[in-house]
Structure formats: C-alpha cells, structure tokens
Amino acid sequence: MEISEMREWERISAHSHILGLGLDENYRALRKADGMIGQIEAREAAGIIVKMIKEGKFAGNAILIAGPPGSGKTALAIGIAKELGEDVPFVHIAGSEIYSSEVKKTEFLTQTLRKAIGVRIHEMRNIYEGKVESLSVEYMQHPYNPYQKIPATATITLKTKNEKKKLKMDQSFAMQLLQQGIEEGDIIQIDADSGRVVKIGISKDAVEEKSYDLSSEKIMDIPDGSVLKEKEFVYTLTLNDLDMMQSRSGMDLASLLFGASERKEISEDVRRRVDEQVKRLVEDGRAELIPGVLFIDECSMLDIETYAFLNKAMEQELSPIIIFATNRGITTVRGTDIKSPFGMPLDLLDRLLVITTKKYDAEDMKEIIMTRAKKEGIKIEKDAMEYLVEIGQKASLRYAIQLLAPAWELANKEEIKREHIERVYKLFADVKRSVNYLRKMEEEMIYD
Numbered sequence: 001m002e003i004s005e006m007r008e009w010e011r012i013s014a015h016s017h018i019l020g021l022g023l024d025e026n027y028r029a030l031r032k033a034d035g036m037i038g039q040i041e042a043r044e045a046a047g048i049i050v051k052m053i054k055e056g057k058f059a060g061n062a063i064l065i066a067g068p069p070g071s072g073k074t075a076l077a078i079g080i081a082k083e084l085g086e087d088v089p090f091v092h093i094a095g096s097e098i099y100s101s102e103v104k105k106t107e108f109l110t111q112t113l114r115k116a117i118g119v120r121i122h123e124m125r126n127i128y129e130g131k132v133e134s135l136s137v138e139y140m141q142h143p144y145n146p147y148q149k150i151p152a153t154a155t156i157t158l159k160t161k162n163e164k165k166k167l168k169m170d171q172s173f174a175m176q177l178l179q180q181g182i183e184e185g186d187i188i189q190i191d192a193d194s195g196r197v198v199k200i201g202i203s204k205d206a207v208e209e210k211s212y213d214l215s216s217e218k219i220m221d222i223p224d225g226s227v228l229k230e231k232e233f234v235y236t237l238t239l240n241d242l243d244m245m246q247s248r249s250g251m252d253l254a255s256l257l258f259g260a261s262e263r264k265e266i267s268e269d270v271r272r273r274v275d276e277q278v279k280r281l282v283e284d285g286r287a288e289l290i291p292g293v294l295f296i297d298e299c300s301m302l303d304i305e306t307y308a309f310l311n312k313a314m315e316q317e318l319s320p321i322i323i324f325a326t327n328r329g330i331t332t333v334r335g336t337d338i339k340s341p342f343g344m345p346l347d348l349l350d351r352l353l354v355i356t357t358k359k360y361d362a363e364d365m366k367e368i369i370m371t372r373a374k375k376e377g378i379k380i381e382k383d384a385m386e387y388l389v390e391i392g393q394k395a396s397l398r399y400a401i402q403l404l405a406p407a408w409e410l411a412n413k414e415e416i417k418r419e420h421i422e423r424v425y426k427l428f429a430d431v432k433r434s435v436n437y438l439r440k441m442e443e444e445m446i447y448d
C-alpha cells in the first residue's frame, strides 16, 4: 500500500459503520439510521447542505463543523460524502498534511483542490461486443529466442442474440486475450479504434455448463443487437487525474531510460492545457463539470497563508465546496497574533455556514459504542459496556471506542467483561490523564 492509501484507510476505518446521514425523504433525521445515532440537528443541517450541493446552489460558500472532540464531526463529513454518492469527488485531508507533504504548500493545495473537481466525460465509441463463441490464438517463432513461441494473431467469434461475427485480430490483441485470460463463454467488449479488450462478465449459459467458483464474476445475458455498435461511455475523472495524464504523456527520454518517477509538481502550463481541453469538451456537450467536496479535518492546523489561498480559490469560477472541521473556540490565527473565532480569518468566516455538534449523552454514546463493537465483531457484557460509557463520558467517545480493541485482546476474543475494561483503562491513558501525569512529573522535577 502506498502511504497515501494507508492514510486514507486509517482515516475512514473508524467510520466504516457510517453509510449516510440517516434522513427520511423530508430531510428529517431518524434517531438511528445509516449507522448514525443522535446528533439530530447537525445531521439535518448536513442534509440540507447535501441537497444544495446536488442542486449546484452552494458555490462560493464553505461549511464549518465545530464541536468538542469525539462529537462526530468527522463522522458527519463522511455521512455527507456517502449521501453525495460515488460520482461526486470527496477529498479528505487533515490540516497537518499540508505541511508534511513533499511538495510546496501551494502546490499541494492546488492538487488537492483539483482532486475535488470532477469531469464527467461522455464518449461515443464503436465497439464489438458479445459472447466469445470460439477463440484461437496463432503463434509464431520468437524473433530472437529459438525456444520460444509468441502469439501472432487471434481469431475470435463473437455472438449476440441477433448475430455472429468472426474477427481476425492482430498481435497486441492476441496478447491481451492471453493476459486477461479470456475464454469461451466470456462476454467482452473490444474498442474498435484502439483494439483494447475488456471482459465485462460471463454469459449465463456458459455458467450453467461449467460449474467452478464464480463469486467474483458478473453473470450476464448475451447482449442484444449487432456485434459492432456505437455505445456511449460515461466516466468521471478529476481535474487532477487529467493533469497527471497530461503531464505523463510528456515523458522525456530520461524518464524512459531511468524509469518514470511520479512527478511531484505539475506545471501551470499543463493545468492550463487541461482546463482548455475540458472547457472545449463542456462547450461541445461532451462533458460536465462536477464540483465536489474538499474536507479539511482539524483545520486548526492551517495558517493564515493557507486560509488566504483557499479563500481566493473559493472565489474562482470553478471551486469545490470546502468543509472544515475544528474543535477550537476562540484562538489565534496561525501565523498571526490575532485572535478570532475558530482561529479563522474574518474574511473566511463571512462565507461560512457553521454546523455545531454536541457532546453525546450516555444513551447515544452507548449506542455508538455498541455499533462500533458490532462492526468489529466484538462481544461485550452489559456491565462492561456501562463502565465503558462512563469512561467515555469522562474522557471522550473516541477514547472509549479505542479501548474496545485491546480489551477484546485481553478477553481472548470471547467476551469483554468489566475487569477487562478496568485493566485497559489503567494501561492506556486518555489525553487528560496523560497530560496531568506529565504535569505532575514536571513539577516534581522542578521542585526536586
């Protein structure tokens, strides 16, 4: 896994139970739905924002989710992402990542903003489509290695409900067939211009004949119509995807010889070219732009320069919707000595719609912990649960949830009892207790 994927996984795994905002058709929150529990008003507010985003009525604005630690700010943002659906880009970063990245701050921000804008491209392509009735690959002698044969051409017969067609294809096609392990009975598409092949499934009748494990295959009917047809393809890429593609195609000799290293910076020139291409596609009706969401968690880490940059980005014609989250009240804006609400500069506060999340009561907290336990396959006794909720109320919900895994280990993965919670509570300090401890140690050292 790459580092970025790893981060992504760590970030979302704690929220894997969240499937949406849990609203009814009138945007009213059900107390418990889609993995969401309580926090009714914040969820309803988030629902209205989702509606506005979907209708394209939120440009130039930003949202701030403010509330104490463990009150579900991140969970709420994930819920918003789920409601927006797969097609709307949702980029999730933590404020501190801006500084840890290997590229300049502004470059990182630009890339991140462009990841949050989607381009839905429609393309009509001529394709051959059908069930593979028969297939044979003809081999030839390898030009240098006398002991090896290599594929030369392939002959394939495709069948639809109405037609059968025999195609004689070239070497690169034959290679693709072998690489992808395409067999008789598969349903495939061949792009007529590029010769690229994709397997889209297995035909029903072929499945009935063979009887191997097909859990990962899509079983489908034989396609209608003629084998060669014009078909619309729709796919969504982000501006950043297009930037990367564009800058990669300009590979130079050095990168061919020494391996293409992932380019860290994308030039303004590349971006300008991409923007022009996209604009043309949109004007021709072949693409639509989809402004997505950039979620900046723990935004108290952002400094005045970053805020200024984001503020300017929001004024651009094409900008994602930015959602911030913080647990700070009035504090200094980083990089200045000015105090302001949430540590944000005033011009940004002007654009902001604020959603507040509140600390959970024992009842809600219990249900959230239970949901997490269930999701992780952890069994916990009633008494132990009560104690854990008590801890959660004193420290934080997140801390209580974190104790589940080590307690489960102690319980030998049978059932967590009160004594297991007591023990992990002693072994793993929460933030408050560990800070108090360090403070006491400091005092002892000073007055020793």
Ligand SMILES: Nc1ncnc2c1ncn2[C@@H]1O[C@H](COP(=O)(O)OP(=O)(O)O)[C@@H](O)[C@H]1O
Pocket (backbone or CB within 6 Å): 014, 015, 016, 018, 035, 036, 037, 038, 039, 067, 068, 069, 070, 071, 072, 073, 074, 075, 076, 368, 371, 372, 397, 398, 401
């Ligand atoms: N209303 C809720 N319903 C379900 N799970 C929640 C809810 N609020 C928080 N959680 C879960 O509790 C944990 C802590 O919440 P989190 O969103 O990380 O809090 P915050 O971001 O405010 O610090 C996470 O695992 C989160 O998914």
Ligand SMILES: [Mg+2]
Pocket (backbone or CB within 6 Å): 073, 074, 075, 297, 325
């Ligand atoms: Mg959070």
